[in-house]
Amino acid sequence: MYKLILPFRYLVKKRITLLAVLAVALCVFVVIVVMTVLSGLTSGIKDKYHSFIGDCVVGSKSLVGFVYYEEFLDRLESAEFVQAASPVIKSPVLVNVKMSADRMYTNRMGQLMGIDPIRHSRVTGFGKWLKHHRQNVSKVFTSPDEPNLPGCVSVHAALGWLADANADDTVPKITFDITSLPLTGKGALARAGMGLINTRSFYVTDIAPVGLWRFDRDTIYVSFEEAQALCGMNLGPKRINVIHIKFKPDVDLQIGRDKVTELWDDFVKTTANREYGDLLTQVKVKSWKSYQSDVISALDTERMMMLFIFSLIGFIAVFIVFVVVYMIVSHKSKDIGILKSIGASSVNVAAVFLGFGFLVGVFGAGIGALGGWQFLVHINSIETWLFEHFKFRLWDQSVYPIGSIPNQIEAKLFSGIIVFGITACLIGALVPSIQAARRRPIETLQVSQL
């Protein structure tokens, strides 16, 4: 019983313990707030990448692309682990933005994506990003305003090429003249020497911002057939650049990717000897994470570095708990002597002080977690208040791809930090507890010591 009573008594009676509780609470509070915001930002960005790419990608970096994709698509779509697949033409293009007969912005660099809107919506978030055709994705590339022109879908940033483009959701009445550099299946320039370039006018029918500058700055969606013709990928055996794949919900990402790799290897074995079969050897199967590994791994690394920095600082909390418990052990030598003289074992004495450290951890981490949770709940209103009163904008929406400060508390992270705080306190209390356990009653209770 004394193992329960004494730690509580020391916690209440010794005011210095409040300092240890305060230190632990402060550390837990800051770590919870920072890591929640960082995790929210990281997972928000990752979700956007995932949504843009799908689960898996089969593609070639070469602009020439690869052939016989229809046969592979059949194989993919009949596989039990695949929910949907979307063939895509990807090519850098030159874009001339025509606002009216006499206003034009020329030679902007763009990234053309030729898609089947229905298939692509099944794999990626394309359908959700559309501002005006969400319920009618199949009609996204047609416009009643310009029935003679094929439609295209741009994004805010691409429209931002224009000086007077605004940020609302209205689709400006503009035309993109898109110029590509068609390549033959052998990689040579197609139709070279004819003077005229492969240019086609597209009327902007909708906008579909992903929320990632990397894609939003220059992506233009057009219909699959238009893109294939524009990029010369319908010359000879038809070609594409990438297949985006979505797995069924219960399929693990790595397992799904491995299965696609197996399917692809089998496909290459049976097809490589056909005309342009060598293009298939340049194709790689990647999960969405490895497809954008430079960004995804950088996000993970930054998060890890932050955790590392915080764990270093956590040492200071350990030091404080150590000092406080050490001080209490020094002051309570008589208690230790009495406890031992009435038969308490060394382990029980150590347990008293470890229990004290545990209590400091529980209270400190509890207060810190509670404070952190409340702070996170109100973080966006605090940020608004700061901006209204001090013009201090902590979260600039033009910089971060997420509209408001992420404050979704992850139970795993939350409990992990609390456990870490309590463990730090136990580590801090360990050495003084062992010292207390080693004390002899004869040393502490002799008259000279009293």
Next chain:
Amino acid sequence: MLKLLLWLRYLRKKKIVFLSIAAVALSCTLLIVVSSLFNGFIEAVERASAFLEGDITIYPGEFVEGYEPFLDRLEHLPGVEATAPFSWGCGSLLHLGQGNVRPVFFLGVEPVRCAKLSDLKVSLLGAAASTAPPSFEVPGYPNDVGVWVGIGLLAEPDEQTDEYDFEAIKKLIGRQVVLTTGRWAIEESEDLPGDSSGNQTLSASDFKRVTTKLRIADIFFTGHYWYDHLLYLPIGEVNKILHPEESETVVNAMGIRLSQPADAPRIVQQVKAYWSRFAEEDLGWEPARIQFTEIQTARQNRALGLEIIRKQMRVLMLILGVICSVGVLLVFCIFYMIVMTKQKDIAIIKSCGASNGSVVSIFLGFGICVGIAGSAIGAVLGYIVIRNINTFENWIRIIFGLKLWRSSVYIFDKIPDRVDWSWSCWIILAAVAASALGALIPAILAAWTKPVDILRYE
């Protein structure tokens, strides 16, 4: 003397004091490393923005001809060391070999003038190895047009090390590449291919493909992601591609290198005045047209982006500072413990005639000493970490297979490794002040100690 003796004694006898020194050192190291990394990055961005185009840039907003007299006038301005014209091209496609086509932006430069503006020779793999000045001449191909190709266009850095295979890349010098871009094939095309506001009806068929065969004269490598992904052409060639109708060379940017030290804001004002006069008198521009010209320092060019980084740095430093302030509590705890256990010493000192102020100064001084020792160790550790940060990063890569720094993400290929001493000094001062603050209350408690209460026999 007594104080010094007591400090040394407490330090020797109370080993726990070393914990507070360690805590202060740890906090200092962390803050110095973080601030140096951020400031190093900001400085690198500022340096890089001035690297190619000089300390002051002039963007007229359109192509101008007859710029030579203007640049000559500028070179006579006190504080101006060199000037150079540039011709920024548009989006293009670069055919590097079979099936290897890259989107690219190109820049027209004059090698001789540009070399005065920046350390071009060091950035060109071929020129750096020879004594000849940078040029677009391709050995063995006197009639071909040479180009400098950004290294990032030719090769991908190794996934593990983020480093290029320079020897393999150098072998590409002399190889033919094809640049494809477009231009408007109409007569009155003064405003094209820049942003146009003409009154002609333009159609897609007026847009002509321009294909230019070029040969790689050198490889451009700066360690800066953006510059390493550009294509550099002779300024005259850009003129031929984009403005074949122009007999004179036209440019759309000019750069100025200032001598050190120079008053950049003052020179910017002078340049603006010169430009207004030149545009009005020599180019015949209306004032409304002149006002679209952007003349600013390289630092101003990057001000918005850098302000965002600075804000992130301030927030991070605030967060770390708050957590490091826990160190104050640690110092307080340790000093409180020392005061509690050394009450007899204090009482004896006071009974010998020491004033309250003297007792306070013993513990406060000791706290300051702890702060000085801790921050000194922290500064040394911070210096070692920052100066060797690229080595540490490489070790982490080798041991854990984790590449922390990639040029494709962080622009530069090396982590900034310069210690920011101005921030470091503030951090050291703050650490000493924090230690003194932590020791203050225990010191006051010590001063309040009454010898009669402590030393009486009961």
